[in-house]
Amino acid sequence: MAAKVISGNEVAAEIRAELKTRVAELKEKGIVPGLGVVLVGEDPASISYVTSKAKGSKEIGMFEETIRLPEDVPEDEVLKVIDNLNKDPKYSGILVQLPLPDHISVENVISYISPEKDVDGFHPVNLGKLLRGEPCPLPCTPHGVQQLLVRSGNDPSGKNVVICGRSNIVGKPLAAILMQKAEGANAVVTVVHTGAIDIAYYTKQADILVAAMGRPEAITADMVREGAVVVDVGVNRVPDSSRKRGYRLAGDVDYEPVAEKASFITPVPGGVGPMTVTMLLHNTVESAIRLSEK
């Protein structure tokens, strides 16, 4: 079987078009969704992520501002910036680009963001709500995975979903999203990690297999059930001297052989990647609506 490719670029474009319409309608009511991004230091990957968030915001007609702070900024200065963003009605969403320098506590910074403006969905209050099945901003990458599944006609309801990886930003929140008794969820979820003695034992039983390990091409065809839906969250740089930049991007899935067995598969790049920023834009629009109703 040759798998159908689930294009994150196409699904993201579809959602962004919907968001653009919603933003235009909100503007007519005097509501302008606004995103405040805090960037500490000059990490090239972080700069690139922040740039794509700014570009995406502009594309859908939202207000966006990036506050750049030097690498050696003290933690309390970062908290002061967040405090100002929390109080300023121009911003319906706030995000602090991770990773942060070692002298700044990620937990302190995230907890300082008002849960109402936490568009990354990482605040402990929002993660608690997520687990309880209460309305809250969903963490962007796992929410993007859910949208890819639903919009490609692969409703997770009743399916055996196996997630490889239990990070706080992907594996754990994705498990929490998909296990809820809710539309677009209601799956039976298993999470595997380095504590599993035989990962393949679990992956082979998956109707929907999500790889989020950060291990290039670790999911091989023999680990995948015939006809499974495979979502590859991994983005890994693999040295490649034939490329000008010296590396190529690889997912956590051994793409070609797995695509021969799967019914659906997401590529890397162009799969989950474009969904993450899109769901951030979605969360900011939702947040603007909620704040305007208060």
Ligand SMILES: NC(=O)c1ccc[n+]([C@@H]2O[C@H](COP(=O)([O-])OP(=O)(O)OC[C@H]3O[C@@H](n4cnc5c(N)ncnc54)[C@H](OP(=O)(O)O)[C@@H]3O)[C@@H](O)[C@H]2O)c1
């Ligand atoms: N496309 C996007 O927008 C996006 C967003 C976020 C992340 N990513 C990518 O997704 C991947 C995962 O990111 P992350 O932040 O979740 O990574 P992470 O924090 O490093 O977590 C990796 C998880 O995978 C597990 N793991 C690692 N090797 C394993 C193995 N051989 N067998 C089973 N489990 C294994 C780890 O288990 P333990 O807990 O036991 O250590 C851990 O739970 C990375 O490639 C990252 O670049 C992409």
